Amino acid sequence: MTQILGHNYIGGQRSAAGGLKLHSVDATTGDNLPGDFYQATPEEVDAAAKAAASAYPAYRSLSAERRAQFLDAIADELDALGDDFVAVVCRETALPAGRIQGERGRTSGQMRLFAKVLRRGDFYGARIDQALPERQPLPRPDLRQYRIGLGPVAVFGASNFPLAFSTAGGDTASALAAGCPVVFKAHSGHMATAEWVADAIIRAAEKTEMPAGVFNMIFGGGVGEALVKHPAIQAVGFTGSLKGGRALCDMAAARAQPIPVFAEMSSINPVIVLPQALQARAETVARDLTASVVQGCGQFCTNPGLVIGIRSPQFSAFVQQVAALIAEQPAQTMLNAGTLSSYGKGLQKLLAHSAIEHLAGSAQQGNQAQPQLFKADVSLLINGDEVLQEEVFGPTTVFVEVADQAQLSAALNGLHGQLTATIIGEPADFEQFGELTALLEQKVGRILLNGYPTGVEVCDSMVHGGPYPATSDARGTSVGTLAIDRFLRPVCFQNYPDSLLPEPLKNANPLRIQRLVDGKPSREAL
Amino acid sequence: MTQILGHNYIGGQRSAAGGLKLHSVDATTGDNLPGDFYQATPEEVDAAAKAAASAYPAYRSLSAERRAQFLDAIADELDALGDDFVAVVCRETALPAGRIQGERGRTSGQMRLFAKVLRRGDFYGARIDQALPERQPLPRPDLRQYRIGLGPVAVFGASNFPLAFSTAGGDTASALAAGCPVVFKAHSGHMATAEWVADAIIRAAEKTEMPAGVFNMIFGGGVGEALVKHPAIQAVGFTGSLKGGRALCDMAAARAQPIPVFAEMSSINPVIVLPQALQARAETVARDLTASVVQGCGQFCTNPGLVIGIRSPQFSAFVQQVAALIAEQPAQTMLNAGTLSSYGKGLQKLLAHSAIEHLAGSAQQGNQAQPQLFKADVSLLINGDEVLQEEVFGPTTVFVEVADQAQLSAALNGLHGQLTATIIGEPADFEQFGELTALLEQKVGRILLNGYPTGVEVCDSMVHGGPYPATSDARGTSVGTLAIDRFLRPVCFQNYPDSLLPEPLKNANPLRIQRLVDGKPSREAL
Structure with a gap:
């Protein structure tokens, strides 16, 4: 690796027009790392958005196969990043090398999966209604529909996944797959x-001869607002805090031309522990749940922040088991000083609340995060107290005890939208608590049985989304192949001769994709 | 038909709690029609939204077949509305009986098409990734995804389609199909x-035993704001003006929980007339184009409001032909006094502009709309002058002459987002102007060749949508079966036993629907 240059990436060139220099920090020591990064000037933000807009007509018109080759090439380049790269990421994030190696594979795998989606062709949503010239009282013209990329997309990377939700992460991969050039705002962390x-x-991009401007990146703290407000930008992907995400949504909605924002924000991921499961395997559940709470220092969007059980001697014993385990967990270094400070403030709110009891964990101090366990009164959920609705990002969780099945429903109904909900139970529990699935479906994007929400599989069926405030638009997902849908819109051709139609809609079906032809799925030529 | 009651529809009951009475008006005479309508009070708006919310859990959980039966039953009831009904619609809208009879059939046909979509099952978007217990380094759990209705939807009917875009129109049909109860705000017209x-x-709803509250309707002028701001409402469908639609978008974006708004608003639907077509058949084009401009008194969202051609003796002659035809067209009664007044104001703006010339049409006066023809300087498009971007709703269109092919592209690039664009040409034109399709794709939802944009087919492939300001979200359509997608969101089940999965995701595939199984489309049982 050459030395860090720190210049912005605009239209295939590097640019450092501004005077404001930023520094990256060693997450463990807090020391500045070598190298300067140049905050993008307003002119550079404008140039980056315009470079993406210039690339859009050519890039979106490339065949899906060409775009797939680009994504595959990115995947190969990511896999080729070696130990020196891993060391850089570890220094900047304090995440262990094994985790970063795994995340590198997840990120390249994600690119390859979107390449597969491009070759599969279902993202086109191709539909054909053939002409009915004899129809009475009016003939039907030939009508055909497919989907194209929206235009340039602004992507804001996450602090907690320096690879999988960042520069070449899921938002970038799905936008590029959709045919949308990207302007990426690098995370300061x-x-x-x-x-x-x-x-x-x-x-x-160079190896596969993509148009310059297909990918751009800007550095800086205050540059996101200008990017989201830029007329060339047609959609926004974001992973981060509720406050940050909502601010972007408000900016996007206030534009002369409002644009969609897909912000993945705040989720406390309730885990419901049912009676028979506690009877059968309380110890295992306590151990696995604790592991999920402290995994990666609790810095996952799907970290289980709330655990609900029904009052019983078994549940009381279970709470004690988890408390004992949490007390044993070591402190860990967080992603950066800001995250640590937020964690401390979140804990203070819980500690200060009269209806919340502290069950385990050493006092939070120093430069590492101490795992913590709390217990809150169920009335906080039922009455919609905000204290339990806000995610405390870090290795902590809150237990809530409900009196009975009816109060369990009431408590769950009090929850805001979530990325996930988890049910730990035995077959007899599922019979008794049969209403839970339908209730949770209305609250979350993913329901797990006898698993833990941390660990988000990248596949066709994944939903990493959910009702507000988990995300800004429950109709999208930021993980899994359905993520591409966020950046596509349908276009219809009426009475077009075959020669002028795009490939996915031609009579001969040259791409051999499945299409909805006169109401029936078909791979046939017409 | 019994007498008009004028009460609001709330949870299957009628309610008239307020003191403010409204009257419907004979569109031709301006006289009040018999019967009072009771504006919904704030409490009634709240009750209507809550009734929809109460119906949601039961309604969304019904099988697709049950919902299809409901839509079919609505279609049958619509078809059974007889001549007395048609007479009522004609009096309120001044639209001719033949048009209303046709629109009734379109509206019931639309309901039946969504019933077909429900039975086809592709709206579920079912996806299954089977467990890979032996995968290294980590096993993959079983993951399955389908889509559910978002929740209660507020629908605002259009003035210009009293049936097809109103009470039982496309927004209502697609929301009900998706499993979303509806609160409909009746149009005052x-x-x-x-x-x-x-x-x-x-x-x-009663015949098919739907939950009370599956459909609600409120009357009144100022009730829409409270409806859109109501916490129970999860999405909005709207057809109307840019000003009205944008106001709803802004309200929805400012909610504690922002919700999506699908507003179909303003479009001028450019028609590009190419040289060889003028050479071959100028007279036919002039006649068909004029018919499209004045059809239904120009009161269609897809009315061709802008006609662009390349300077030539043929184009000059064509303009003269259309001018002569427009001058011959009779005045027509508009939907209501408000529409007529807006039309007059729109014409005034065109008449007052120094770069716009009036070519044909009697002076606008009295209580009918006079068809008009204008010619504007191309600089207005190229420089983004707002005067040509605003839809003038009524029987008028504006010609623009461009110098050459390059100026044609520049003029089209100056356009805002549109529902449609139309190209009139011969094969030799399409060769010469090959870049038009790609350019127009970026601007519109539907491109027509050698047709006219009025007349929107209800089918799988239709897109009645497009970039802002044509709609508030280019990813949706308000006509055609893809409209259901606006009101669905994905939910994922992880590690669920077969017995607890919803029907569309069960191993046996009891609904016999196509699903994406391990990356491949399949109708097989697992």
């Missing part, structure tokens, strides 16, 4: 990582 | 029509 990954993307 | 249609829906 891992700018050197971002530079390595952006270089990998640019190498892939 | 046809409240008696709304009552007849609402009664038909309620009869169908």
Whole structure:
């Protein structure tokens, strides 16, 4: 690896027009890391958005196969990033090398999966209604529909996944797959990582002869607002805090032309522990649940922040078991000083609340996060107290005890939208609590049985989304292949001769894709 | 038909708690029609939204077949509305009986098409990724995804389609199909029509034993704001003006929980007339184009409001032909006094503009709309002058002459988002102007060749949508079966036993629907 340059990425060139220099920080020591990063000037933000807009007509018109080759090339470049790269990421995030190696594979795998989606062709949503010239009282013209990319997409990377939800992460992958050039706003928490990954993307773009401007990246703290407000930007992907995500939504809605924002924000991911499961395997559940709470220092969007059980001697014993386990967990270094400070403030709110009891965990101090356990009165959920609705990002969870099945429903109904909900139970529990699935469906994007929500599989069926405030638009997902849908819109051709139709809609079906022809799925030529 | 009652429809009951009475008006004479309509009080708006919310859990959980039976029953009830009903609609809208009879068939046909979509089952978007217990380094759990209705939907009917875009129109049909109860805000222009249609829906709901509150309707001028801001409402469908639609978008975005708004608003639907077509058949084009401009008094969202051609003796002659035809067209009665007044104001703006020339049409006066023809300087398009971007709703169109092919592209690039664009040309034109399709795809939802944009087929492939300001979200359509997608969101089940999965995701595939199983479309049982 060459030295970090720290310049913005605009239309295939590097640019450092501004005077404001930023530094990346060693997450463990807090020391500045070598190298300067140049905050993008307003002119550079404008140039980046315009570069993406210039690339859009050519890029969106490329065949799906060409775009798939680009994504595959990015995947190869990511896999080729070696130990020196992993060391950079570890320094910037304090995440262990094994985790970063795994995340690298997840990120390249995600790119390859979207390449597969492109080759499968179902993302086109191709539909054909053939002409009915003899229909009475009026003939029907030939009508055909497919989907195209919306236009340039602004992507804001997450602090907690420096690879999988960042520069070449799921939002970037799904936008590029959809035919949308990207302007990526690098997260201040891992700018050197971002530079390595952006270089990998640019190498892939050059090797596969993509238009300059297909991928752009800007550095800086205050540059996101100008990006979201730029007329060339047609959609926004974001992973981060509720406050940050909502601010972007409000900006996007207030534009002369409002644009969609897909913000994945705040979720407390309730876990419901049912009686027979406690009877059968309380110890295992306590151990696995604790592991999920402290995994990655609790810095996952799907971290279980709320555990609900029904009052019983077994549940009381279970709470004690988890308390004992949490007390044993070591402190861990967080992603950055801001995250640690937020964690401390979140804990203070819980500690200060009269209806919340502290059950386990050493006092929070120093530069690491201490795992914590709390117990809150169920009235906080039923009455909609905000204290339990806000995600405390870090290795902590809150237990809630309900009196009975009816109060369990009342408590769950009090919850805001979530990414996930988890039910731990035995077959006899599922019979007794049969209403839970329908109730939770209305609250969340993913329901798990006898698993733990951390660990989000990248596949066709995944939903990493959910009702507000989990995300800004429950109709999208930011993980899994359905993520591409966020950046596509339908276009219809009426009475077009075959020669002028795009490939996915031609009579001969040259792409051999499945299409909805006169109301029936078909791969046949017409 | 019994007498008009004029009460609001709330949870299967009628309610008239308020003191403010409204009257429907004979569109031709301006006289009040018999019967009072009671504006919904704030409490009634709240009750209507809550009735929809109460119906939601039961209604969304019904099988697709049950919902299809409901839609079919609505269609039957609509078809059974007889000549007395048609007479009511004609009095309220001044639209001819033949048009209303046709629109009735379109509206019932639309309901039946969504019933077909429900039975086809592709709206579920069912996806299954089977467990991979042996995968290294981590096993993959079983993951399955389908889509559910978002929740109660508020629908605002259009003035210009008293049936097809109103009480039982496309937004209502697609929301009900998706499993979303509806609160319909009746348009003040046809409240008696709304009552007849609402009664038909309620009869169908009772016959098919739908939950009370599956369909609700409120009357009144100022009630829409409270409806859109109501916490129970989860999405909005709207057809109307840019000003009205944008106001709803802004309200929805400012809610504690922002919700999606699908507003179909303003479009001028450019028609591009290419040289060889003028050479071959200028007279036919002039006649058909004029017919499209004045059809239904120009009161269609897809009315061709802009005609662009390349400077030539043929184009000059063509303009003269259309001018002569427009001058011959009779005045027509508009939907209501408000529409006529807006038309007059729109014409005034065109007449007052120094770069716009009036070519044909009698002076606008009296209580009918006079067809008009204008010619504007191309600089207005290229420089983005707002005067040509605003839809003038009524029987008028504006010609623009461009110098050459390059200026044609520049003019089209200056356009805002549109529902449609139309190209009139011969094969030699399409060769010469090959870049037009790609350019127009970026601007519109539907591109027509050698047709006219009025007349929107209800089918799988239709897109009645497009970039802002044509609609508030280019990813949706308000006509055609894809409209159901607006009101659905995905939910994922992880590690669920077969017995607890919803029907569309069960191993045996009891609904016999196509599903994406491990990346491949399949109708097989697992």
